[in-house]
Amino acid sequence: MRLSTPAWILRRIRFSESSLILTLYSLDYGRMSAMAKGALRPGSPFSGSLEVFSAIEACFSRREGRELDTLTEACVAEPSAPLRSDPLVFAFASLWSEWAMNMLQGGEPSQPAFHLLGDGFRLLGSGAPGWPVICSGVEKLLRIAGLRLEADDCTRCGRPALESTSWNHVSGGIVCASCAGPGDLTLAPGLVLFLRRSQKAPLEAVSRTRLWKGGFRQCHDLLRDFAEAHVQGRLRFRSLAVLEDMQNAR
Ligand SMILES: [Zn+2]
Numbered sequence: 001m002r003l004s005t006p007a008w009i010l011r012r013i014r015f016s017e018s019s020l021i022l023t024l025y026s027l028d029y030g031r032m033s034a035m036a037k038g039a040l041r042p043g044s045p046f047s048g049s050l051e052v053f054s055a056i057e058a059c060f061s062r063r064e065g066r067e068l069d070t071l072t073e074a075c076v077a078e079p080s081a082p083l084r085s086d087p088l089v090f091a092f093a094s095l096w097s098e099w100a101m102n103m104l105q106g107g108e109p110s111q112p113a114f115h116l117l118g119d120g121f122r123l124l125g126s127g128a129p130g131w132p133v134i135c136s137g138v139e140k141l142l143r144i145a146g147l148r149l150e151a152d153d154c155t156r157c158g159r160p161a162l163e164s165t166s167w168n169h170v171s172g173g174i175v176c177a178s179c180a181g182p183g184d185l186t187l188a189p190g191l192v193l194f195l196r197r198s199q200k201a202p203l204e205a206v207s208r209t210r211l212w213k214g215g216f217r218q219c220h221d222l223l224r225d226f227a228e229a230h231v232q233g234r235l236r237f238r239s240l241a242v243l244e245d246m247q248n249a250r
Contacts, residue, residue: 004059005029006077008117010097012052014040020050022071024058025100025117030109034060034069046074053093053121054080078118082125088246092130094239096120099138102235103145103227113144119203128207131216136198136206138223143199147230149173149223151195165189167222169229188212191219 007026015021018041024032039046049056059073083093096117104113120137124130139149150173154161157179165187166180167173174192175184190211198206211219228235 001062002059002072003029003062004057004073006055006114007032007058008055008100008114008121009050009052009080010101012050018044020046021068022050023101025104025114026058026109027111027114028109030107030113031101031104032060032069032107033067034058034071036071036074039071046071049074049076051076051080051084053083053097054078055118055121078122080121080125083121088130088243089124089127091239091243091246092124092134093121095134095237095243096124096137098237098239099134099141102231102237103141103147110144113141116140116144116203123204123207128204131220132209132211133203133207135194135216135219135223136203136209138220138227139195139198140203142223142227147227149195149199149226151192151199154179165192167192169226187222188215188218190215191222194219 005026005028007024009022010025011023013021015035018038020036020039022034022036024034026032036046036050038044039050054076055078056074057077058071060069060071062069083089100117116137120133123133142149152160152162154176155168155171155173156175159176161174161176164174164176164180166175167185167187168175194209194211197209224235
């Protein structure tokens with residue numbers, strides 16, 4: 001079956017001397033894996049069009065029962081050069097991509113997920129500060145994946161909990177003062193405000209938010225712990241260690 005779709009390249013792995021296996025998130029087919037045969041050969045028609053974090057128009061063939069599609073043609077729709085020219089920006093784009101791979105596992109397509117991915121890559125490529133884009137982007141991504149962080153109403157009694165900073169990952173978010181117990185976390189008030197803002201505003205508006213030094217790292221840890229409380233197993237982020245090394249060296 002010959003098919004085509006716009007898609008973001010989330011990961012590329014060298015498969016043999018000359019071929020690549022791509023992880024894509026596509027508008028029409030959701031997450032896909034596709035083999036690009038001979039892509040690394042000089043003069044390949046794929047040459048220069050399969051860079052990671054770029055958007056392509058992908059033509060591919062799919063066979064029933066096979067997990068791996070075969071890419072037959074690719075045209076670059078949005079190049080990823082701005083994301084690949086600065087190592088720090090590249091590391092943030094990698095983290096964004098890893099979140100997408102962790103949270104968008106199934107083959108069901110999601111238009112909001114496809115567009116959110118693009119918004120994140122474009123903002124990172126345009127020089128927006130990395131951490132707010134990642135943190136608000138992940139909050140939105142979790143919501144699309146069915147894991148909304150409840151920051152307004154108590155997750156135990158349902159009453160408004162705007163003054164509270166008690167939190168429980170398993171119950172789904174904020175816990176009011178009367179329901180809070182010993183097993184609950186206490187968040188910095190700024191984190192709760194940031195989550196509320198992220199839920200009500202587009203990514204671009206939230207990307208200019210500032211928190212205290214280390215605040216966004218705390219926020220990222222919170223999002224990660226929340227996601228891990230609701231999915232099977234630990235989430236893997238290889239780019240996080242790279243980012244930490246880079247930021248410690250600055
Ligand atoms: Zn309550």
